[in-house]
Each structure stands twice: as C-alpha cells, then as structure tokens.
C-alpha cells in the first residue's frame with residue numbers, strides 16, 4: 886500500500902546543539918536504512934522549508950506508523966499521511 890507522507894520538522898530552539906546534531910545524524914542513518922528496504926520509496930526536500938514529502942510502500946497503516954515512530958526525529962515532527970491508490974490513467978505499472 887502506498888502512502889504520501891509529509892513531515893515538517895519542528896525542533897525546539899532550546900534543545901542543545903549537540904543533541905540536535907546527534908538526532909539529525911541518527912535520523913539520517915535510519916532514513917537511509919528504511920530507503921534501502923524499499924519501504925521508503927521516495928524522499929524529497931520541500932524547497933524553502935525544513936520539511937519533506939515522501940512515498941512509503943508498506944503493508945498498511947500499522948507498518949507505516951511503526952516506521953515513522955522509529956525515526957529519531959519523530960517527537961519533533963508534524964506528520965500528515967495520505968493513503969494512495971492507483972489512478973486509472975496512470976501509465977506506471979508500479980503504482981499500486
């Protein structure tokens with residue numbers, strides 16, 4: 886099942902810089918790990934914002950939630966999830 890996920894990062898200004906750097910590094914490692922599994926199919930930076938737009942390919946909402954909540958920055962992100970289904974005019978066989 887495909888999900889469009891938008892993540893807005895909101896790190897509190899009073900979080901110590903070393904803690905922020907460690908969180909970002911851990912986030913990067915976890916994000917790359919999930920992309921390598923194929924579950925995190927696309928990851929795009931939203932121009933001009935500390936936000937991303939992503940496409941996840943997972944078995945369902947529970948697996949998506951488990952993945953998103955495994956992200957080190959999860960407590961500091963506002964996340965919006967939109968379930969996707971195939972568009973009848975799509976020419977891409979891997980849209981499902």
Ligand SMILES: O=C(O)C[C@H]1C=CC(=O)O1
Pocket residue numbers: 892894912913916935936937958
């Ligand atoms: O930077 C972000 O958009 C937040 C988060 C998502 C992937 C990643 O590496 O960090």
